[in-house]
Amino acid sequence: MQVEDTAAAARVREPAMTDVARLAGVSHQTVSRVLNGHPNVREQTRLRVRAAIAELGYRPNRAARTLVTGRSQQIGVVAQNSTLYGPTSMLAAFELAAAAQGFAVSVRRVRVLDRSSIAAAVEHHRDQRVAGIVVIAPTASADEALAEIPADVPLVAVDGDPGRGGALVTVDQEEGAFAATRHLLEAGHQTVWHISGPSDWFDAAGRARGWRRALQEAGAEIPPVSSADWSAASGYRAGQMLARMPDVTAVFAANDHLALGAIRALAERGRRVPRDVSIVGFDDVPEAEFFSPPLTTMRPDFDGVATETLSLLLARIEGESGPSLRTLNPTLIPRESVAAPRD
Amino acid sequence: MQVEDTAAAARVREPAMTDVARLAGVSHQTVSRVLNGHPNVREQTRLRVRAAIAELGYRPNRAARTLVTGRSQQIGVVAQNSTLYGPTSMLAAFELAAAAQGFAVSVRRVRVLDRSSIAAAVEHHRDQRVAGIVVIAPTASADEALAEIPADVPLVAVDGDPGRGGALVTVDQEEGAFAATRHLLEAGHQTVWHISGPSDWFDAAGRARGWRRALQEAGAEIPPVSSADWSAASGYRAGQMLARMPDVTAVFAANDHLALGAIRALAERGRRVPRDVSIVGFDDVPEAEFFSPPLTTMRPDFDGVATETLSLLLARIEGESGPSLRTLNPTLIPRESVAAPRD
């Protein structure tokens, strides 16, 4: 009891740098030097300080550090409140990469990617004096918000408008879609239908562009696009339309979940994949391999996006500026959902 | 050019509270009072201060606030580096709920949920002087790490060991599994097989327990458990085994992706769902409705978990302590993957 009281009394204030200094018989500045790996400290002194730190269980106060330096070791991320596979994977990879570089990641989710929500989230991060900001900004409205942010804030956009200035990292949607469509054409299909993602997403727009270009280059007919959101449910609805048209033999879906919904709708009308209709998705969700049939799809390199984003952000924190675009090519993962057309 | 130079020079130092005070003709303390909604400020003064804040584009420095109060308005989250649907959904919901209460969320991902990784992540958050910590701790090893954290740190575990003391919010895995298994028994099946999640996860253990209890209460035979991780791939492997056993007519999979893999394996051996084998999953991933066939599953209330977690954490930040357990029941979502057995 007695002991506990003493301990409690001693813990009223957490040990600070001066406490460590006193115990080690040095000045607070020397403790600071040890902590920050400054070279001009004698080995013996360094050890004494470390021992004092350990003995007191001292932990540096980051708030004080942030106050005086004006920069925290935090990166702010703005993302949409969704469980979509792409953004989620990217976010997880980014958090891991940032932690490895000693940065904490503070995430701010927004319900909708409109101008004011994004702006508010960015403002919040700036209030926190984050070292840099990453915005996962796949829509035009999000991009608008970015345009208004002062250029002196280190900021990297992910999945934004490749045409915009500033720093951007993105999967090469167009190339991926081009490859997917080519893959279907090369299997012998006359043309390829497309189930698109929401039209205000750059990802969706890029994929539609790549699809169209592949058809044009092959001189194939360009069928009308089925527009959808990213969900399996909307893929299902698109699939119901496609299933009614006997001349549809190949479909490129803008993501795997759309493809799943479409496969389901086709199956319900007795059109089997790949015997009657071939289909290619995008994302390579871990389950795609176990769809019925296993889905041919494009695999983006989310780890690569995360790594590039971080390195670009760190460069901007160091003061680099100007436009800077990095794109990563997805890989085709061939499975069983593509076959030659019957005729 | 001249103008820009002046602007740049003025922006060398961001405006602080004293600048606002000077412009408004009040003391810095009055500005502080306005900012914190203190009642004893004349309306006229309040307006003058607000005007000055707007004019200068002043933003409060959170680091300074944290330094003096010793607490930041941040909540630290420790989570595993995965894109598993459950934890991801929960995390997204939590971030939104926390933002609504004015808390920022800092996420620290760990590669593996072992004792030292969790401990390091928690330490990191404590360095940042977070107001509270949430650990998504679905395994026994994570739980061990929690036991070592000083009790004065406001901390809530999610998906941890319901038997442990401390604050915990979790889906009632056992009840959910019980309901899923009952559902299959009531359809007329003699017994129900189980594809389990990884055995060191509490979620998996709880689901296995509920399954077993349902069989026991019904006096049904208890078949051996197929153990798996959470992936569709391992569900597929388990399904390959089950497909070889003609007396298997009903399966409860510990999550939807396991179910997907199992369905695939069964289909490859010509056993159709639900005609030959009925199957129930867990999680209700958005795609489950579009599996072939649409999957009957248990839907946990992730929003509810997030809300409960936040409210429990806020209470602990306010000083409450002692054990506190909140469980939420999942809901059965009947679809087409369950039918009566043929015989």
Added chain:
DNA sequence: TGCATCAGAGTGAACGCTCACATCTGCCCA
């Protein structure tokens, strides 16, 4: 021998806020 140089260490002032307390009004009621 004298002086520049440098490693190693210390000193004190910021950083921008909140807290505890002090001060100044004006008003009510004895």
Added chain:
DNA sequence: TGGGCAGATGTGAGCGTTCACTCTGATGCA
């Protein structure tokens, strides 16, 4: 008329760092 009281505001210290200096003694070299 004056004492008390509450509302409105101001004052100064302190939170725990880092930064820009200063100081000290040893070393090198002309």
